Amino acid sequence: MANLKLKDVEKVYGGTVRVLSDIDLDIQQGELVVFVGPSGCGKSTLLRMIAGLEKITGGTLEIDGMVVNDVPPSERGIAMVFQSYALYPHMTVRDNMAFALKIAGKSKDEIDQRVKAAADKLQLTNFLDRLPKALSGGQRQRVAIGRSIVRDPKVYLFDEPLSNLDAALRVATRIEIAQLKEQMPDSTMIYVTHDQVEAMTLASRIVVLAGGGIAQVGAPLDLYEKPNSTFVAQFIGSPAMNLLDGEIVSTGQTTTLKLAKGGGTIQSHYPSQPGDEGAKVQVGIRPEDMSETDGENFAYHGTVEITEALGEVTLLYFKKDSPDSQQIIGKLSGIHQDLRGRDVKLTASPEKVHVFLDGISLHHRHEGVFLPGVQPH
Amino acid sequence: MDNIAGQKSSLSWAVNITVVLLVLIWIIPTVGLLVSSFRDRDQISASAWWESPFPVEQAFRARAEGDVTQQGDLYVITGNVYEASEVASSFTNSRPPISAFGLTGREPGQFQAGEEVENRDGGTVIINSDGTFTFSTEEDPEAEGFPRIYFLAETPPDFDLQNYDTVLGGDGMGQAFINTLTVTIPATIIPILIAAFAAYALAWMDFPGRGLLIAAVVGLLVVPLQLALVPLLKLHQQIGIGQSFLGIWLAHTGFGLPLAVYLLRNYMVGLPRDIIESAKVDGATDFQIFTRIILPLSFPALASFAIFQFLWTWNDLLVAKVFLPSSDESWVMTVRIADDLLGSRGGDWGILAAAAFVSIAVPLIVFFTMQRYLVRGLLAGSVK
Numbered sequence: 001m002a003n004l005k006l007k008d009v010e011k012v013y014g015g016t017v018r019v020l021s022d023i024d025l026d027i028q029q030g031e032l033v034v035f036v037g038p039s040g041c042g043k044s045t046l047l048r049m050i051a052g053l054e055k056i057t058g059g060t061l062e063i064d065g066m067v068v069n070d071v072p073p074s075e076r077g078i079a080m081v082f083q084s085y086a087l088y089p090h091m092t093v094r095d096n097m098a099f100a101l102k103i104a105g106k107s108k109d110e111i112d113q114r115v116k117a118a119a120d121k122l123q124l125t126n127f128l129d130r131l132p133k134a135l136s137g138g139q140r141q142r143v144a145i146g147r148s149i150v151r152d153p154k155v156y157l158f159d160e161p162l163s164n165l166d167a168a169l170r171v172a173t174r175i176e177i178a179q180l181k182e183q184m185p186d187s188t189m190i191y192v193t194h195d196q197v198e199a200m201t202l203a204s205r206i207v208v209l210a211g212g213g214i215a216q217v218g219a220p221l222d223l224y225e226k227p228n229s230t231f232v233a234q235f236i237g238s239p240a241m242n243l244l245d246g247e248i249v250s251t252g253q254t255t256t257l258k259l260a261k262g263g264g265t266i267q268s269h270y271p272s273q274p275g276d277e278g279a280k281v282q283v284g285i286r287p288e289d290m291s292e293t294d295g296e297n298f299a300y301h302g303t304v305e306i307t308e309a310l311g312e313v314t315l316l317y318f319k320k321d322s323p324d325s326q327q328i329i330g331k332l333s334g335i336h337q338d339l340r341g342r343d344v345k346l347t348a349s350p351e352k353v354h355v356f357l358d359g360i361s362l363h364h365r366h367e368g369v370f371l372p373g374v375q376p377h
Numbered sequence: 378m379d380n381i382a383g384q385k386s387s388l389s390w391a392v393n394i395t396v397v398l399l400v401l402i403w404i405i406p407t408v409g410l411l412v413s414s415f416r417d418r419d420q421i422s423a424s425a426w427w428e429s430p431f432p433v434e435q436a437f438r439a440r441a442e443g444d445v446t447q448q449g450d451l452y453v454i455t456g457n458v459y460e461a462s463e464v465a466s467s468f469t470n471s472r473p474p475i476s477a478f479g480l481t482g483r484e485p486g487q488f489q490a491g492e493e494v495e496n497r498d499g500g501t502v503i504i505n506s507d508g509t510f511t512f513s514t515e516e517d518p519e520a521e522g523f524p525r526i527y528f529l530a531e532t533p534p535d536f537d538l539q540n541y542d543t544v545l546g547g548d549g550m551g552q553a554f555i556n557t558l559t560v561t562i563p564a565t566i567i568p569i570l571i572a573a574f575a576a577y578a579l580a581w582m583d584f585p586g587r588g589l590l591i592a593a594v595v596g597l598l599v600v601p602l603q604l605a606l607v608p609l610l611k612l613h614q615q616i617g618i619g620q621s622f623l624g625i626w627l628a629h630t631g632f633g634l635p636l637a638v639y640l641l642r643n644y645m646v647g648l649p650r651d652i653i654e655s656a657k658v659d660g661a662t663d664f665q666i667f668t669r670i671i672l673p674l675s676f677p678a679l680a681s682f683a684i685f686q687f688l689w690t691w692n693d694l695l696v697a698k699v700f701l702p703s704s705d706e707s708w709v710m711t712v713r714i715a716d717d718l719l720g721s722r723g724g725d726w727g728i729l730a731a732a733a734f735v736s737i738a739v740p741l742i743v744f745f746t747m748q749r750y751l752v753r754g755l756l757a758g759s760v761k
Binding site for chain 1 (some may be wrong): 394543649651652655656657658660661665669672673674
């Protein structure tokens with residue numbers, strides 16, 4: 001239960017390979033912060049640096065106001081749940097959970113009581129005398145979580161804890177983790193995942209890591225509604241946000257746009273400055289925000305190449321202009337299988353239209369936005 | 378690359394035949410040795426081990442002992458060869474028919490049974506198939522002793538534990554057995570202890586020069602131990618260990634360590650990193666990680682090396698001859714068998730075979746109780 005402060009943290013391998021730089025982050029007590037990012041972005045490395053399993057090669061890491069750069073993992077007051085569970089295969093569930101306490105030299109009564117409390121919380125009481133190999137994947141992951149709970153750490157670290165589970169179990173365990181967090185509102189948790197759903201549902205704040213830095217930090221819906229760059233815009237949400245080429249026609253509190261493959265003009269709720277007229281921008285519209293229209297003003301029109309009917313929604317894949325141009329996807333609610341092969345016009349309401357100038361959102365143009373320089377997917 | 382997994386090679390019959398041949402090549406002499414170890418010495422020299430279930434036509438040598446009557450100038454001896462003192466003990470239960478007899482050791486089956494033949498000095502000899510004989514000679518048997526006769530008779534197969542009794546009962550084999558255990562057990566445990574620590578450090582602790590050390594260990598694998606025998610013994614003499622059990626423990630430890638470190642290190646490196654890091658986060662020191670996590674998980678590798686080292690030290694003759702005192706109270710079994718038995722009773726195959734089986738009994742027990750670890754441990758240690 002603690003505050004974490006990362007200041008200019010960087011990680012350099014072998015003096016030359018820089019995987020993380022200028023990581024500045026404040027994590028308050030009681031937060032559940034999720035690190036997301038494309039593979040290879042260094043999110044696990046950052047977590048392991050916080051854990052003390054990787055050396056911090058630059059900057060400082062503070063836990064509760066104390067710099068812990070050179071403090072060994074066991075003395076940082078952290079507990080870590082590994083992707084592979086990392087249970088001790090030769091020990092029973094009870095011994096697995098008691099291991100850290102035994103090492104710490106706690107009394108037998110205290111160990112028993114804390115193991116029992118954790119087992120109750122995770123519904124593991126009936127499995128205490130089993131070996132890990134006799135447990136299912138979900139139970140193993142619960143043991144791994146229980147192993148960290150018994151230590152009552154300042155900070156919980158989760159390294160992709162659900163990625164070894166099958167889909168159904170992943171949902172169930174995700175909800176269990178959310179409930180666990182609710183039971184322990186004061187505990188600080190850091191959670192690494194590449195799964196957006198986990199990030200959106202669990203996080204109080206999401207940290208999007210990419211290209212060796214932090215692309216954006218914010219509450220899940222903030223990132224969804226106000227991405228600061230095309231990278232975050234396309235990284236959060238699935239299918240990814242469509243980026244359409246366009247031009248600013250008039251400026252003000254709202255912006256009027258003319259799109260390359262659109263007709264007439266459309267409005268965006270993003271404010272723009274005088275002098276922006278004529279600027280080439282990228283207009284972002286999420287597939288789920290698009291709607292079919294017959295009007296004069298629309299954002300995009302194209303031939304539907306493939307439809308994917310999922311029942312509640314239908315995905316429309318439009319024909320690309322050239323093989324390397326971006327795939328435009330529309331997501332309409334309901335069933336629209338008859339649209340295949342037809343020319344469809346799409347539009348979106350002004351509050352759903354995002355505008356990016358040079359890759360940076362007009363909302364965030366005066367902040368120092370970090371552009372990762374990598375593809376989101 | 379698409380047919381590497383799952384497809385049966387068309388040459389599998391060749392593999393199967395080769396395996397069967399290899400197994401036969403190994404098994405046949407061993408079975409022969411086993412059968413011979415139960416057989417009587419004379420039967421071993423009369424017939425091969427694969428003929429051992431069948432009666433053996435064996436030559437016997439006896440004196441024609443019986444009742445003597447004088448007829449003219451000839452002494453006539455009548456009696457039964459089976460009752461002759463030299464062979465009576467071989468025929469207590471049965472009296473197989475005699476097929477042939479002879480008067481010289483060179484041709485013990487020169488004449489058919491029942492045939493009357495002339496003796497050298499003018500008398501006649503007849504031996505019937507039931508063993509009764511009539512021997513007439515000019516020489517007075519009471520003065521000269523009964524004359525020699527030879528005969529061939531089929532003896533039934535004779536299996537017993539006589540050889541084992543001889544090997545285990547006499548000749549200090551018990552002492553040699555204990556000496557071998559005294560050498561083998563510490564020479565197995567000491568290198569495992571040292572190598573396990575070294576392997577953990579080489580696998581999981583970061584320190585400068587680790588790669589070089591591993592390379593050096595691999596390099597030592599190819600150094601023949603004969604190279605070190607003399608300098609090592611000299612060293613032992615200088616520092617006062619001399620030829621002793623302590624000396625041979627140290628020598629076996631040294632010779633076994635490179636393989637032990639190499640095997641265990643490779644196995645430990647294959648253990649999941651997460652488990653070790655998890656233990657670190659849990660607050661365990663390197664020593665605690667080693668004793669509580671790594672050692673229990675490395676049991677297959679430890680067991681497989683233990684089997685190797687045990688077999689090798691148990692069967693070792695060279696190192697034992699060099700590093701143990703030459704007096705016979707510190708002889709190990711290999712020295713006792715190879716040096717002593719082979720020298721003094723080299724013709725007595727039954728005894729040698731029995732001794733060989735006594736000496737492989739313990740390794741066999743060790744091997745069969747731990748072989749599942751041997752297979753698993755080896756694969757896990759070297760391939761993974």
